[in-house]
Each structure stands twice: as C-alpha cells, then as structure tokens.
Amino acid sequence: GNSVTQMEGPVTLSEEAFLTINCTYTATGYPSLFWYVQYPGEGLQLLLKATKADDKGSNKGFEATYRKETTSFHLEKGSVQVSDSAVYFCALRVGSQGNLIFGKGTKLSVKP
C-alpha cells in the first residue's frame, strides 16, 4: 500500500539553525510528493511539492528533493526563524485523482 513515514517530533531548534525533517514513502506507482505546514490554530497549507524524480520543490526558504532511489523527500531549511514554528506534514498522492496520504506530522519549535 501507499504510506508516508516522517521523523517523530517535537524538534526544537534555535533561531538560524539548520533544519532537516526526514520523510520516506512507500508507493505503488509514481507518486507526487508534498510538504504541508500547519501554523498554530490554522488549517494545513501547501508549502512545496515535487511531481517527479529529482524535482526540487522550494518555497519560503524551504527545499525538498524527490529522491526515487531512496524513496525520500526530506525537508530542509538553512536558517530557521521563530515564525517557522509549526507542524509539518509530508504527503503523497498517486495519480492525479488519488487522495493525499499524510504522514503523522512533525512539530517544530524555534526558540529565539
């Protein structure tokens, strides 16, 4: 079946630290991969995506590269800010009509 595994949180970092949140997937077929972010008290919103192998998604300083050989889509940011504190969800979708399958979410707290 299709599934997403992401690192357990919470992750606590100091401002300007480097961030990596690991995400690996299992899929039948060729999935599109996504990172969604949930700020406190809000719904999820799309952060970035990649639709095929070796694509890099990027937004707001965050990046993730679709690695087919390692079935991974790790989220990275070179210098986090307090405003990046949120829960981050890795997700996949197989086919244009498939439903999104979410990982369990990783809570990030950034301290000043």
Next chain:
Amino acid sequence: DTAVSQTPKYLVTQMGNDKSIKCEQNLGHDTMYWYKQDSKKFLKIMFSYNNKELIINETVPNRFSPKSPDKAHLNLHINSLELGDSAVYFCASRGAEKLFFGSGTQLSVL
C-alpha cells in the same frame, strides 16, 4: 474572502448530544473532505465527496454522517457524541494542485 470556511471554530458539548459542523468552499471545486486531527496532530481522512456523492468513507462510526446539499457545502453531523470524539475536525476542498483546508473546528466532549 475565505476559500474554505467552517463553523463553529469551537464546540463544547456534553456526551450523548448531537452536533453539526458546517463547511463551505467558494473555489468551485468538485471534491471535498473531512479530516480528524487528534491531540498528537495525526491527521486521518474521514469522508470524501465528489460533486455531492460519497467517494470515501473510512472506518468511521455510523454516528458520523456527512451531508452535501450542493457541491460547495459538506456538513458533518455527529450523533450521540462520545469522549473519544474530542478532536479538531478539518474540512478541505481539492484543487488541481493542492488541498485547501478550513481553519478547523475544535470539538470538546465533556
């Protein structure tokens, strides 16, 4: 304008009561969803509707009944509320590239 709006934002009620959560999207999308998020932030799909027709019904107790009067609305009715129903419920609609989420309804069953 809010793309996906759900009401109420907070809902506190007693066990055994019946309650509804409303959701509306003004994006013209055909597909809408209900998700449940538990206290550990785990997000689980409950229902999916496409153009007023039920597409997905995960293993959700039949106390939960979605209703879609038109494709812009997907309401969630819950009968005989239980303590374990306490969670944040999110409505979402599906665009070509991504899901658009409402801001959530925090349900507390006392």
